[in-house]
Amino acid sequence: xxxxxxxxxxxxxxxxxxxxxxxxxxxxxxxxxxxxxxxxxxxxxxxxxxxxxxxxxxxxxxxxxxxxxxxxxxxxxxxxxxxxxxxxxxxxxxxxxxxxxxxxxxxxxxxxxxxxxxxxxxxxxxxxxxxxxxxxxxxxxxxxxxxxxxxxxxxxxxxxxxxxxxxxxxxxxxxxxxxxxxxxxxxxxxxxxxxxxxxxxxxxxxxxxxxxxxxxxxxxxxxxxxxxxxxxxxxxxxxxxxxxxxxxxxxxxxxxxxxxxxxxxxxxxxxxxxxxxxxxxxx
Amino acid sequence: xxxxxxxxxxxxxxxxxxxxxxxxxxxxxxxxxxxxxxxxxxxxxxxxxxxxxxxxxxxxxxxxxxxxxxxxxxxxxxxxxxxxxxxxxxxxxxxxxxxxxxxxxxxxxxxxxxxxxxxxxxxxxxxxxxxxxxxxxxxxxxxxxxxxxxxxxxxxxxxxxxxxxxxxxxxxxxxxxxxxxxxxxxxxxxxxxxxxxxxxxxxxxxxxxxxxxxxxxxxxxxxxxxxxxxxxxxxxxxxxxxxxxxxxxxxxxxxxxxxxxxxxxxxxxxxxxxxxxxxxxxxxxxxxxxxxxxxxxxxxxxxxxxxxxxxxxxxxx
Numbered sequence: 001x002x003x004x005x006x007x008x009x010x011x012x013x014x015x016x017x018x019x020x021x022x023x024x025x026x027x028x029x030x031x032x033x034x035x036x037x038x039x040x041x042x043x044x045x046x047x048x049x050x051x052x053x054x055x056x057x058x059x060x061x062x063x064x065x066x067x068x069x070x071x072x073x074x075x076x077x078x079x080x081x082x083x084x085x086x087x088x089x090x091x092x093x094x095x096x097x098x099x100x101x102x103x104x105x106x107x108x109x110x111x112x113x114x115x116x117x118x119x120x121x122x123x124x125x126x127x128x129x130x131x132x133x134x135x136x137x138x139x140x141x142x143x144x145x146x147x148x149x150x151x152x153x154x155x156x157x158x159x160x161x162x163x164x165x166x167x168x169x170x171x172x173x174x175x176x177x178x179x180x181x182x183x184x185x186x187x188x189x190x191x192x193x194x195x196x197x198x199x200x201x202x203x204x205x206x207x208x209x210x211x212x213x214x215x216x217x218x219x220x221x222x223x224x225x226x227x228x229x230x231x232x233x234x235x236x237x238x239x240x241x242x243x244x245x246x247x248x249x250x251x252x253x254x255x256x257x258x259x260x261x262x263x264x265x266x267x268x269x270x271x272x273x274x275x276x277x278x279x280x281x282x283x
Numbered sequence: 284x285x286x287x288x289x290x291x292x293x294x295x296x297x298x299x300x301x302x303x304x305x306x307x308x309x310x311x312x313x314x315x316x317x318x319x320x321x322x323x324x325x326x327x328x329x330x331x332x333x334x335x336x337x338x339x340x341x342x343x344x345x346x347x348x349x350x351x352x353x354x355x356x357x358x359x360x361x362x363x364x365x366x367x368x369x370x371x372x373x374x375x376x377x378x379x380x381x382x383x384x385x386x387x388x389x390x391x392x393x394x395x396x397x398x399x400x401x402x403x404x405x406x407x408x409x410x411x412x413x414x415x416x417x418x419x420x421x422x423x424x425x426x427x428x429x430x431x432x433x434x435x436x437x438x439x440x441x442x443x444x445x446x447x448x449x450x451x452x453x454x455x456x457x458x459x460x461x462x463x464x465x466x467x468x469x470x471x472x473x474x475x476x477x478x479x480x481x482x483x484x485x486x487x488x489x490x491x492x493x494x495x496x497x498x499x500x501x502x503x504x505x506x507x508x509x510x511x512x513x514x515x516x517x518x519x520x521x522x523x524x525x526x527x528x529x530x531x532x533x534x535x536x537x538x539x540x541x542x543x544x545x546x547x548x549x550x551x552x553x554x555x556x557x558x559x560x561x562x563x564x565x566x567x568x569x570x571x572x573x574x575x576x577x578x579x580x581x582x583x584x585x586x587x588x589x590x591x592x593x594x595x596x597x598x599x600x
Contacts, residue, residue: 019381020373024370088301101305104309110312111308114566115539117512117514117565118512118569121319121542125321125559177297179293207401240406241410258401
């Protein structure tokens with residue numbers, strides 16, 4: 001009898017601990033969001049989005065050039081990664097059993113696990129050393145490499161979800177394989193693929209490590225992709241580790257912008273997936 | 284005949300057009316290894332294995348010993364795992380076994396959000412919120428505890444303890460997502476059998492955990508891989524001081540952090556090559572850990588239905 005009571009008590013205790021661990025993990029999340037919002041709001045104003053950084057000691061100024069720079073670098077990454085990711089994803093989904101397909105899947109998983117800082121070192125050796133200088137292009141390549149596995153895996157997953165009857169219908173009407181894929185299968189999966197791209201963009205827009213010694217930084221406006229460029233994340237890093245209180249405030253504002261971006265993208269993706277699930281169930 | 288020829292050609296064209304991109308991805312991964320090796324040759328030739336056994340890092344004097352960095356990387360990652368594993372498992376058990384279905388989606392969303400917050404934001408929060416908090420704990424350490432090497436040293440705030448804590452927070456969502464999927468794959472009959480034999484709820488869950496053990500080891504390893512390569516947040520709170528010590532309060536350094544701090548300013552070929560060699564070893568280390576973790580998750584997934592395989596692998600990605 002006593003033993004059973006002990007067992008029940010143990011069971012109860014451990015179940016409570018499981019619930020507690022959820023709370024333990026959510027407390028930091030709440031704290032992070034609270035600080036980013038409360039500190040960030042205080043210094044987020046129109047100037048933040050429209051002005052260049054002010055010299056040290058002068059109050060005010062903003063991160064307009066860094067926001068533009070982040071857009072440029074992320075855009076370059078997208079231009080590089082979207083075609084490669086989608087095409088290799090199509091290959092992996094269409095020729096599932098082949099050796100090349102499983103190799104590319106393995107390569108993508110490997111790439112996904114490579115630390116972002118190592119990608120930065122790699123891009124430094126292939127894009128910064130030969131050119132002899134840091135550039136927005138190098139930053140874009142680094143982020144693009146990180147984006148490829150994300151896009152490839154989503155594309156593959158979603159193409160596989162498209163009912164095979166659609167593809168077979170197209171083939172029965174005499175379409176070649178390429179035609180069937182590009183005009184029937186890919187369009188059917190397109191909303192999902194776009195969601196995946198959106199999520200990948202949100203993730204790499206928050207990356208700092210691969211940009212530190214590829215895109216470097218720049219105090220001024222720049223859209224020249226062969227020159228160093230400022231990005232939001234690197235700017236937040238510089239300001240956060242600097243000694244001035246105004247810098248710290250600017251860093252919090254930058255963090256708020258980043259977190260808002262991530263939050264909006266995950267919510268959009270969630271809504272889109274929920275809708276797709278409903279559609280699939282409905283049809 | 285002609286039409287058939289063109290049909291074939293179209294097929295070949297499609298296959299090679301998409302296949303080229305697939306090859307490109309594979310070539311990219313190989314290129315990373317090759318480029319890192321080529322650009323670290325000077326250092327590999329000059330120091331050999333000695334590089335990882337000496338602990339003096341003085342670029343000005345031309346002395347490069349990387350032992351403190353690999354020590355800091357391994358020490359901080361293992362500490363982070365010690366903290367995060369029980370919590371991640373607790374979350375996985377709660378979400379997959381205990382929580383009401385209505386709450387499940389919200390909890391999954393919130394943990395995913397924890398994974399989506401950029402590393403630099405963790406670092407910023409670490410500097411201004413976590414580090415002062417850790418400093419208070421360190422100041423409040425009673426004297427008798429300071430005799431233990433683990434708690435020796437001045438209370439700086441920045442240091443191994445802060446780094447391990449922030450890494451733990453960042454790793455939790457990854458391990459718990461995989462562990463959750465692995466647990467969901469355990470057949471319901473396992474639990475029902477346990478209940479039928481009179482097991483309490485925890486005993487039934489323990490059976491499920493035991494059944495899923497390979498997958499869970501894989502989940503933990505995956506978190507380890509993430510922790511090894513994490514850069515920004517760690518760089519901002521670990522104190523960046525190359526030394527080999529057990530003390531949790533001491534500022535230390537990691538491989539990723541030294542790359543982040545010194546790479547852009549590295550002058551001289553030997554210095555640069557020494558840094559790239561650190562990158563190369565970090566690359567190999569994470570590669571090994573990730574491949575092993577995937578093997579664990581796969582071997583678990585291979586026995587299970589397709590649906591699980593897909594969701595577990597997605598969680599792993």
